[in-house]
Amino acid sequence: MFPRMCGSLRGGSDAHDRLRRQELLLGGNMKFEHYMPVRILFGWGRLSELGEVASSFGRRALVVVGRRSARRSGALDRALDSLKRAGVDVEVFEGIPPNPTSTLVDEGAEEAKKKDCDIVVGLGGGSSVDCAKGIAVAAVEARPVWNYVVSEHPSGALPIIAVPTTSGTGTEANPYAVLTEPNLKEKRALNRPPFTYPKASIVDPELTLSLPPRGTAVTGMDVLFHALEAFVGKRCNPFVEAVAEQAVRGVTKFLVRAVKDGSDREAREGMSLASTAAGMAINGGGTTALHGMEHPVSAHLDVAHAEGLCALSGPYLKYLAEVVPWKMARVAEWLGEDVSGLSEERAAEMAVVAIEELKEGLGLNLRLRDLGVHEDMLEILVSDTLSVMGHNVANTPGELDRGRIYEFFREAM
Ligand SMILES: [Fe+2]
Known part of the structure; x- marks a missing residue:
């Protein structure tokens, strides 16, 4: 629960202060509510x-x-x-x-x-x-x-x-x-x-134990994105951060193992724990524009939810590395990347690459067109993201407008 100082990350004194502040999610004016009655x-x-x-x-x-x-x-x-x-x-x-x-x-x-x-x-x-x-x-x-x-x-x-x-x-x-x-x-x-x-x-x-490899891989990526989005989202609080870290570390350690050998009990246990931890993370932190963009895709095309997330995640993760590099640098650490001596911007890029490689290894390096999305659907998907899932867009760090969301979809094609 208590964050490490993360002194290995370089980024200038301002950046480092910001990093520490974000790790602690402090600013001298912390205010949040956390309710988890299950x-x-x-x-x-x-x-x-x-x-x-x-x-x-x-x-x-x-x-x-x-x-x-x-x-x-x-x-x-x-x-x-x-x-x-x-x-x-x-x-x-x-x-x-x-x-x-x-x-x-x-x-x-x-x-x-x-x-x-x-x-x-x-x-x-x-x-x-x-x-x-x-x-x-x-x-x-x-x-x-x-x-x-x-x-x-x-x-x-x-x-x-x-x-x-x-x-x-x-x-x-x-x-x-x-x-x-x-x-x-x-x-x-x-x-x-x-x-x-x-x-x-x-x-x-x-x-x-009986979940087949593809189902294990797809649902496991949903876990990763829940934890990541809850952590980067504006509603993140220290409890969200704690369970998000547990979930990302669990996915990092156990997802590939569970996919390769479904009878690996330790891996199955680790993924069950990661899933529940990520569920707790979004309980407090919510999800962001990635889930906001995916829901219209699976609503229109009835595709597997996490396949849509994988397809949309490439450009969105790059955006996160730009707007919240201090958070994505933390994610890189949770993903097992060695970020010692790196600037937070470089470490953030490593998180993006690590997730791309994970998708590739799981056979989930998908494009939207693989899921049946056509160019002429993009306007309606953007509109639905903003109207139906506007609360997710609002929880996203940085400032997203219609043009940027359209770009995410277009780049993911
Ligand atoms: Fe999800």
Whole structure:
């Protein structure tokens, strides 16, 4: 938690003072709020505790799961067994796709009401857990979930339990549920604390053992970008910095290992921890323009979220190295780069190169055109970034205008 002096970085006295000030996030006028109410149960085999945890919140659970993997891996059966053993009745809402829609959430809420469920369990990747969060809110007042995404504040929500089976979104540690409105083609976060925080999250690395290499790589890059964006963002605070560092160091050490050998237990554990740490980082620090630009891409084209992030990250990371070199220099250290004797500007460039090399090594050195983006879509993607994701743009360091965002998209083509 207490930062190092980082005396090895050169950059002139002003730059060095600024670096230290930023590391400490001090200026003699610190003011922030940090709220993280989720009970996190981390560890191998802890899925077996789901029933006991759930029984303190309700008697009948709607278990929200993805298309196949949780059933195929046996995770769903083990979850249902645990719930039944604890005397919790179960209803299964199955088949949640990536990029879940608000329409699907409304169907799930209808199901929860019809079956009289008083608790919602999200078991799966980010899409299943986010869908569960939406259902928990929409089931209380019988209102479309998109109302709560856009403007209305709910009066309550069913208790949510998150059981992630990927090491990626970190939704288990924050109040965000990313949903897509299919007619508007808008992808936004439902963010209604305290109601959309899970009451408890079971982070069991065993559940990630069956995640295939590509899924491990893609979700792992999401972890990296969550941590990096929370740290560089204007809302960063010292607690955000602490967990962001843990997440980036974890990705650096364990992501490639987990991709190469999915049965590497230490690597899986490290990535599960990194994912939850990064989820905590964005809980306090939010994400920035990178996520702001990606959401319109996956809303229009239904691509994997982190593939979009990888495609857009090149020009955006170069921008960060320009506007917050003292922060990107820290990121370089976390990425394992030897920055001793370097100016902060040079160290910041090394962070950009290290992330590019990581993407390359994972086969994720993508361009937007690889994901189906055409030049004639760029104007609408820029407009959506500014309108739908304006809060992310506002959290971005420096000053971004429409022209610069357009350039990011164009360079990423
Ligand atoms: Fe993300």
